[in-house]
Amino acid sequence: MLRLHPYVYHRPKSLKEAVDLLREHAGDVLPIAGGTDLVPNMKHGLFTPGHLVALKGIDELHGIEERDGELLIGAAATLTEVASNYLVREHFPALAEAAAGIAHPMIRNQGTIGGNICLDTRCTYYNQTYFWRKALGFCLKKDGDVCHVVKGGTKCVAAHSADTPPMLIALGATVDIASAEGARSVPLADFFVGDGIWNRRLEPHELVTAVRIRLPEKPIRTLYTKVRERKSVDFPILSIALAATVRDPDVLESIDLVISALGAKPRAIGGLDKIAAGKRLTAEVIEAIAEQAHRQCHPLDNIIVEIEWRRAMVPVYVRRALQDLLENGRGKAAPGDGRGSD
Numbered sequence: 001m002l003r004l005h006p007y008v009y010h011r012p013k014s015l016k017e018a019v020d021l022l023r024e025h026a027g028d029v030l031p032i033a034g035g036t037d038l039v040p041n042m043k044h045g046l047f048t049p050g051h052l053v054a055l056k057g058i059d060e061l062h063g064i065e066e067r068d069g070e071l072l073i074g075a076a077a078t079l080t081e082v083a084s085n086y087l088v089r090e091h092f093p094a095l096a097e098a099a100a101g102i103a104h105p106m107i108r109n110q111g112t113i114g115g116n117i118c119l120d121t122r123c124t125y126y127n128q129t130y131f132w133r134k135a136l137g138f139c140l141k142k143d144g145d146v147c148h149v150v151k152g153g154t155k156c157v158a159a160h161s162a163d164t165p166p167m168l169i170a171l172g173a174t175v176d177i178a179s180a181e182g183a184r185s186v187p188l189a190d191f192f193v194g195d196g197i198w199n200r201r202l203e204p205h206e207l208v209t210a211v212r213i214r215l216p217e218k219p220i221r222t223l224y225t226k227v228r229e230r231k232s233v234d235f236p237i238l239s240i241a242l243a244a245t246v247r248d249p250d251v252l253e254s255i256d257l258v259i260s261a262l263g264a265k266p267r268a269i270g271g272l273d274k275i276a277a278g279k280r281l282t283a284e285v286i287e288a289i290a291e292q293a294h295r296q297c298h299p300l301d302n303i304i305v306e307i308e309w310r311r312a313m314v315p316v317y318v319r320r321a322l323q324d325l326l327e328n329g330r331g332k333a334a335p336g337d338g339r340g341s342d
């Protein structure tokens with residue numbers, strides 16, 4: 001049986017109380033939201049904080065609403081709430097689909113969007129019991145000084161494996177952050193860094209309080225698709241998020257494509273405006289976008305799936321996603337539409 005280490009569980013009622021606790025116990029504390037990732041990780045001895053600060057009892061972190069031309073989602077909103085909320089489904093159907101594709105209903109009822117944004121990176125050699133990791137020899141990310149993925153490597157390349165951040169980045173979302181020192185906001189596109197040990201620009205004493213997305217002035221089409229081994233319950237081994245402003249008849253004004261589950265941070269594919277802006281989504285343009293994505297994506301051996309296959313799948317799934325937008329009009333974010341990808 002995997003046992004948890006002893007810790008003190010704090011249940012603050014306000015954000016101020018929570019950030020004060022994080023400051024008071026700095027170095028020996030972690031926030032816990034749904035606990036769907038943190039608790040298994042603690043059982044594996046990957047985190048052993050002496051204090052946990054529970055976020056679910058803090059009213060300020062709950063709720064999904066339209067405010068000042070933006071959709072605001074509280075960090076403690078559950079994945080089920082995000083997946084079923086009518087505002088999310090109306091404005092950003094693919095975000096609802098990204099949340100709906102996470103794990104299974106029990107985990108989505110418990111897990112939060114804040115926890116998803118702050119999800120720890122994953123690796124074959126890391127998400128294992130203490131016994132397993134010790135038998136192999138620990139690694140850079142926890143307890144050791146070598147990387148088993150990149151031999152001789154000095155940097156952890158564990159995979160960013162959360163489903164909502166790629167879609168949120170494609171939608172230009174911003175995260176609100178609070179600490180005992182004050183509040184700040186960061187575009188989600190700048191939030192992640194390519195270091196698998198701690199892949200976010202978030203100090204351990206800071207909390208994500210909300211994520212905001214500007215409501216589109218022009219109709220956009222959004223689409224999220226994930227490749228996984230089991231369709232029922234699984235982390236992505238490749239994920240593709242697409243947000244496009246399309247002018248009839250199918251002329252692209254702008255396109256944002258974010259690909260993840262390969263390295264430590266989601267990758268926004270660059271140079272797409274040059275390839276596609278102002279053009280119709282013809283087979284040639286689709287092929288050029290797929291090739292651009294292929295050139296920029298280089299998976300590593302951090303998941304037990306062949307890297308050559310994962311890389312080969314990048315243009316395949318990008319092509320399919322774009323065809324989906326073109327042929328079926330899927331992912332259109334027109335009011336009341338509520339469709340995304342599957």
Ligand SMILES: Cc1cc2nc3c(=O)[nH]c(=O)nc-3n(C[C@H](O)[C@H](O)[C@H](O)COP(=O)(O)OP(=O)(O)OC[C@H]3O[C@@H](n4cnc5c(N)ncnc54)[C@H](O)[C@@H]3O)c2cc1C
Nearest residue numbers: 033034035036037038111112114115116118162163208234
């Ligand atoms: C069987 C299984 C399958 C899963 N499948 C998927 C999947 O397909 N896709 C996917 O994306 N995830 C998956 N998960 C992981 C997890 O369930 C989700 O990512 C979930 O959204 C995590 O949210 P949480 O509230 O439970 O986070 P927690 O476990 O509470 O926290 C996760 C991390 O975030 C930190 N944290 C939490 N909230 C905040 C905050 N507001 N500010 C700062 N730090 C914070 C915690 O300290 C911790 O480090 C799966 C988990 C399991 C057990």
Ligand code: SF4
Nearest residue numbers: 123139147148156157
């Ligand atoms: S990528 Fe390397 S350092 Fe990071 S978790 Fe995997 S084996 Fe450890």
